[in-house]
Each structure stands twice: as structure tokens, then as C-alpha cells.
Amino acid sequence: MAWITKPSATTKISKRDEPYLTEAMREELTGKILPRYETKHGALLPALHMIQHAYGWVPHQAMLEIAGVLELPPAEVLDTASFYEEYWLRPKGKHTVAVCRSIACEFCGQPEITQAVMKHLGIEVGETTDDDEFTLVELECLGACGGAPAVLIDETLHEFVKPGDIAGLLDEAKKAGGHH
């Protein structure tokens, strides 16, 4: 939840030599994104999206790097990043399976879909498979109520999903590869 905070004063930030924010990303950020906003702070969401898309999560080191480019206190970056659900502050699997659990989906068969994914992958909601391939989450409304139950696998939306379709959809995602 967005507003649960943790004592982070003692948290050690693990660092690697190679920066997360690559030269190309820096260039896109300063050349293309920054001029769109009146303040540098405005470019924070796109910057975080960039990292999330490339690595599948937003490491603390990346946040420090973003803070450097946007001239913000690192705490402000963490403040924003921790608020939004789409930014993962811990590593997750290569693929994300997001099952919609909102009103239309739940009453059109979502519980069976979640069960099917859990059974197929052998994990609970919120967990990642041992081979780091899949992370299963349940989200609120994906905006596909007319196609309930809906499942978002990485960036592809699947509508009218049946429990029997799950194995095929997951295989498909595995073949397509890639983070987001």
C-alpha cells in the first residue's frame, strides 16, 4: 500500500559500479523529457518508468542517479516511487502476471483464474517463481470490465480468459521474453 512506510534510516543501499541510468537514458531524459515540463520534478514519473521498463524494478541506486539528474533530494524520488504501485522497489520475475480482481472480473470468474495461475506456477499471489520467470499479482481494475475476467501479462491484455487458457498464455509470454 502506498502509504505504509518503513524505517529506512538504517537501510544499506547496495551499489554496483555500472550506473542504471545509461548514457542513452540520460540523453533522452535531459533532451526529450525535461523540456516538456516546467519543473525538473515533473520529469520524475517518466524517469522512473524508464528504469522500471529497462530493469523490471527500480533499485535505490537508480533513484539516487535520477535524483542527481533532476536535482532533487533523493528522499523526494523515493517519496514518489514508493507511492505508485507500478514501480517495483524490489526485484520481480521476468514476466508479470496481473490478474484483475475488481468487481466485474471477480463475479465473472476471476477466482478460478488466479487459482489456475497459482497451480500452474506453483506460487501464491505476490510471489515469484524460483526460476525468476513469473511474478503473480492481483490488481484492481485493469479497465477491461467488458472482457471480464481480464489478465495483463507483461504489457499484453487478455480478455475473457478461461482457466484452461492460462498455460498457453504463460508459454506465449515466456517465448516473447523481456522485462517491462
Added chain:
Amino acid sequence: MDSFVRRRRPGVGLEKRTQSMADRRLFTENMGGRGILTQRIPTKPFGDLKDRHIVGYDEYVKTGGYEGLRKALTIAPDDITESVKKSVLRGRGGAGFPTGVKWTFLPKVEEGQVPGVDGFHRYLAINADESEPGTFKDRLLMDFDPHLMLEGIAICCYACRLDRAYIYIRGEYHHQAHVLEQAIAEAYEHGIFGEKGLINSDANTAGQRFQVDCYVHRGAGAYICGEETGLLESLEGKRGWPRIKPPFPAVKGLFGKPTVINNVETLCHLPSIIENGHEWFCKQGVESTVGGPPSFGTKLIGVSGHVNDPGVFELELGIPLRTLVEEYCGGMRGGKKYKAAIAGGVSMGVLGTDQYEAELDFDIGRKYNVLGLGTACPTVFDEDTDMVAVARNVARFFKHESCGQCTPCREGSGWLYQLLCRIEEGDGKTKDLDLALEVATSMGSMPGTTICGLADGNNWSLRTIMNKFRDEFEDRVERSFVPVKMTVGAAAKD
């Protein structure tokens, strides 16, 4: 078309609506079996969904696109605002606030000031953060006909002298964001946006020359960013905490500058209003029957839940729920009976079993004891649905999406969810029902105790479910008796 000309009695508006289903059909048939917003998107029952495709710039122009903008550029900006005001186009994002009136709240551009020059900015924020359960109508427009929205944006920017437009699209809409990016690139190329924009030089009269830029800004999975000031905070790169109003966004909005915030569907109505005139727009839809402002125009209505043929339909406002379900959605799934429907996005509350005839227009709130029309996207439930589970699902949604800024909402939504879980599992007592309602009321009931309306939505949705299906809740809980020494009347119901 004659059957659509209804006599207007300003200020009274109590004209009884007698429009039959046949008349309603006539409208759609006069449109050549096409909608207004969905004229390029095949929509049931007038088109085959298989024919849906992304309409690019060339196809858009070939089918009459950007004509509204061309016409708008020949009209003075204030006259466009006046025309939109006269059309009584009400915001399609849920609140139903008249769009033209909203525009007039903007401060005037002073002599010598040019938006976009010397740090003088005026903004348009497009709310494409469609994320309330049940609502999925804007997706259709962004999926297939992005230029319609861009044309609306251009018209709005011209009319209100706004130099930058940000499309705030929810993070989960990956495909739609790509479609929009591509369409915007095309629009830049063809003289809509940018330095050589607004169809090149047409707007370049008497010092009115200014350029409009349009960007996509992706959200990151927070429902609260659909609240207008939460959206602005998110655009500024901060957590999406709604702001205290006043100042209102029209005066001090994005980055402290005048800002208009409109929904996608609202903007998509602009090209046809400008092209055909506000009189044309006012012929569609219905007058209010309770003395409120009218509900003119067509509306995208997304039906989900236990119906045979769910989906988005473009229909005139005022269509009864029964007609919608039985004639457009192929009836209830499996021949079951209708039980309840979420009025339009969960925060609006539910329509009960005896409210199947409810007309979907902006009067619905006053007539059927729900919060309002919302986004007009009913989720329909059949007779087998457990309403306690529905309430629990709704409570979980609000608990999950409460931003945590105001205590009543942050704490209340959590407690409500716990209470409803307890009731659903059969561990509740009768007094828990009253407690739940009390907690809900203390969170908000217009005007509430919180900065934004999320708590009010939470209160209204649970209150209507629990009041309209009280029996079901009472059957689920253990009776608890409170001895009293006097006879009391029935508990007050609203």
C-alpha cells in the same frame, strides 16, 4: 428527426419524457448506423467488432476528420466557449459538470500575453486515468480513434488559449499509450500541434498566433490520480495526493498556472459540436425531469457483468437500464434474472432489484438514490450474486486505493473492509451492520470529512448496497439484541 425536437422550458424542465424505443433507434439510424464518438469504430449492434482497427491520420481526414478544428479556427475563441456552454455538454468523467462553464473559470489572457511565450503557460490536462472498477469506455476511443481526441484537444486549447496539453493516461494502458504517441507524432507532422501547428497559419490572425504542444504522461497505477488535483500532483512528479481547494485548478493548477482538466470522452464530443452547432447537440438526449440541468448528447455506455454481450455502446442519454441490457446486451447471461447493477463506476452505488427501469441520465442520482451517473458504465449482476461479496469487493478496492492523506478515509476504508470480511464469513453480528454504516457516514457524505471525493464514493457505494439489500446482510449475521425500555420506530433509512 422531428421526434427529437423537444420543447424546452428553461427553469422548469419537468417535461415528461415519452420517447419510445423506436425513436431512439431512429437517431442511430439517422447517423447512418454510426455513432458520433464511434463513427469510425464499429460498435454493436451496428458494426462488426472484427472491423475495428486503429484509424490513422489519413483515414481520419478522409472520413471528415479535423473539419471541426478547421471550422473552430475561423471562430473567435470566446464564441466557441459560448457555443459549448449553450450545448450544455456535461463532463463525461463522472461529475457531470458543464464543460463550457468550467472553461469560463479560467482567468482572461491579458493584452500582450501569448501563452507559451516568456514562461507564461496555460495548461490542459486530459484525464485518461480511467481506473474505477466498471469503467472502460475511454479505452475504446484511445484504442482505435486517437485523432478524434487530439482534435478535441486542439479545439479546447484554441478556445481557452492553452499552450500545452498533457494526456494523463493510466499506467496499465500500455497499448493505448503507444497508439496515442504515434497519433501525436502524426498530428505534429500535419500541422495540428507544434511550431507549424493548428493547421499552419489559420490561427495566425491579429496577434493570436500561438502553438500548442501535446504530450503523453503515463501514470503508474494509482486510482487517486484520476481525481483532478491528484492528477496534477502526479503530473508534477509527486505522489498523487489531492490538493485542498480553493484555489481551483482553473486559477492555480499545474505548476501553479491556469489549468483545464477534461475527460477524454468530453473532448471527443467537441469536434462534432463545433461542426454541427450546439442546437444539433441539444436535440439528442433528454431534459431533466426533476428540475436539474439537462442531459444532452450521446454517451459511451460500457456494460459489464452478467450479460450475454458486454461491451461499449454509444447511445443517447436517458436510455433505461432494462432496454440497454435486453436489447443491446442480449439479455442476462444464462437466462437468469436481473438483481442489481452498479450505476456507473463503483463509487456511484448500486441500483436495486426494483430499479431495473432506471434511465441512465444525469438525473439518476436524485431519482434512484445513487450518487450519480458517474461514467455510465453499469456492471450488472444476476440473481445468484452474493451482495455481501460485492460489498466486500468494493470495500477492498477503496481500502487499496485510499491515498492515505486524510485520516477518516485511510482508517475508515480499512475498518470497513475488515467489517465486511467478517460479515461475509458469517462471524458478524447485527450491530456490525450499523457500525459499518456509521463508519461509512463518518468518512463522508457530500460534503465529507476529507479533501477529495474518494471517501464519499466509498460511503455511497457501501451504503446503497447495504440499504438496498439489507435482508441479505441480516441473514448473514448473528442476531444481537439490545434491550431497551421503550418502543422505538424503524431505524431511519435514507
